[in-house]
């Protein structure tokens with residue numbers, strides 16, 4: 138870090154510390170029983186009573202603290218993640234709009250909850266709450282206002298909330314009519330069909346450059362640096378299921394030339410054709426010598442390949458549990474061809490962006506946040522929406538994956554929490570991990 142940033146951090150630390158001490162003094166003399174409301178059921182009267190004006194010194198301290206905290210937040214957040222947050226604002230607005238339409242805030246405050254309502258219990262209250270609805274709430278801030286957002290904000294949410302609450306669509310994960318996809322789809326086409334239409338070739342090129350390049354900037358360093366590819370044996374065969382744009386293989390093969398990995402791209406014919414056509418020239422040698430291959434494979438059919446590592450990035454989250462189990466059935470059968478084979482799943486995990494500490498007075502959230510979830514929890518939850526809105530499917534928590542993978546004959550061997558909003562779950566065949 139630059140010297141200037143280090144001294145700036147020190148200046149912020151000193152200022153925030155000093156102002157918090159002053160605030161503590163001021164508050165305890167003004168209202169000795171008042172406690173911050175972050176984790177409380179009711180608003181904090183000291184701050185939230187619209188008729189109450191805090192003493193001027195307290196108001197000034199609060200204003201200064203917000204300024205310093207904004208500077209600190211900005212300093213510790215990479216620009217690319219700030220942009221993700223801003224770019225995904227419409228999803229947050231859609232979530233808030235849904236919460237307002239259903240009057241969720243009032244339901245939480247009333248009996249039987251009196252201010253604290255786990256999502257599962259809220260679901261029982263409505264008898265019909267869908268996982269889509271739960272996902273929408275997961276990307277709201279910890280304490281959301283029940284105030285109605287402006288008409289402009291609602292407009293920018295694009296009608297997602299209607300689809301989340303409509304009986305015809307709210308339970309769907311299908312790419313044609315899931316709440317999020319329905320808003321994106323044009324003239325009845327799914328996003329994939331739209332992109333596959335030759336008339337939209339320019340759009341495909343744009344998204345190839347824009348979306349893949351953009352996502353890659355957010356996750357590539359972690360994919361390469363946070364999973365121990367270097368531990369794999371020389372010459373390991375890596376099968377890339379539903380490889381899509383193929384960038385993972387390019388990145389890994391470029392970074393580890395001395396490992397002589399064999400990368401097997403699997404996908405549908407047109408995707409493989411496109412990939413072959415635009416494959417980078419500096420990797421053509423490995424294509425010619427057979428270290429990089431392209432294999433036509435529907436992953437819902439018995440798999441024709443054999444390999445040491447079965448890599449699936451963003452595959453399982455596109456499917457409902459039944460379909461995932463079907464897919465895993467084919468992969469685990471194929472894994473049995475190679476002793477010691479592992480499956481590595483690169484996904485976003487549904488995460489708790491905030492938690493309730495055991496004792497709100499003495500502990501801070503960062504010491505209690507669950508470990509088995511994506512880092513950048515709030516961004517992770519928001520990112521799940523861009524997946525939903527393009528392809529359908531459902532994101533899962535670590536615990537949900539564990540149950541599903543166990544049912545599918547796998548056991549999570551190691552969880553790598555990436556230094557971005559994704560994780561890698563490394564799985565072994567159950568019978569091998571038990572042996």
Ligand SMILES: C[S@@+](CC[C@H](N)C(=O)[O-])C[C@H]1O[C@@H](n2cnc3c(N)ncnc32)[C@H](O)[C@@H]1O
Nearest residue numbers: 379380381404405408434435436437450451452
């Ligand atoms: C499921 S996502 C995977 C994204 C890709 N792994 C990545 O990291 O960018 C989309 C890709 O999966 C492919 N795909 C979808 N259904 C498939 C299937 N049944 N069998 C094989 N590939 C499939 C699509 O053609 C597309 O290239």
